[in-house]
Amino acid sequence: MVSIYMIISPEPVQSVAASSKRVKTRTHLILDAVDLTEMRSLMVVALFLSCLPTWGSAGAPDTSIRPLERPAVRIIKEEVTSVRPVIRPRIISQTRQRQRQGLGATVTQVASRIARGSQGSVCGDSTIKGTKISPIPGRIRGCGVRNPVKLTEIDGVGLTQPATIDCNTARALKAWVKDGVKPAVGRRGGGVKSLRVAAHYTCRTRNNRTGAKISEHGKGRAIDISGILLNDGSEITVLKGWRTQREGRMLRKMHKAACGPFGTVLGPDSDRFHQDHFHFDTAQYRSGSYCR
């Protein structure tokens, strides 16, 4: 490489000329012979050199005509090698960290949206909200709930207090709210907001009478509803509304709609114990629902 570079530069040509002058001072014959030999050599070299650029452009590993470009290439190399180990890992790590944080935030947001959508859902129904609670052992024989839930909302309608019942009863309550309460109330008062829960799980005998059978309330299969709260803040109560014309009609519709989803439906017309609430339970009777 270096030798070829020497040939390219004007210096070798001068040295050839100088040597020919020195030879000229000795003998003419030798000079001619030397001149001819050197001329041939120069022609071969010139021919060789004229071919070099073509080889270089053809992609051959030609290093002879690029000695001046080398320092520039070396500078680029130095820049690259000095920049890479210091800056790149930091940039990459920061970028990846941001990506991870961004991804993490997105995953968290999505997860929280999903959680909100089905948050507190129980009984395998996204519209039945509440919490699953531990089995309730009976205080007395015949009481207790094997798989109770603490119900807080049903089909978008709240409860004035969490109701402890089983899932079968929760599903019946949902059917009543959806197909009985909502259609009966309609747009009145801005629609149904919540149910006033008068009683749910409680270990007691029927109507609290000594010696009577254990109430369905003591088995987590009953719920008592005393009123329907509306979105405008008003309330339709069983006690005041049952014997009025307008609210009475609505309440009777609701009472009737409960027959079917529930096995037992009791209202103000049944007995003196149910003047201020509806009693609903999922006890099954051979003759179908018992509705009074």
Ligand SMILES: [Zn+2]
């Ligand atoms: Zn009851």
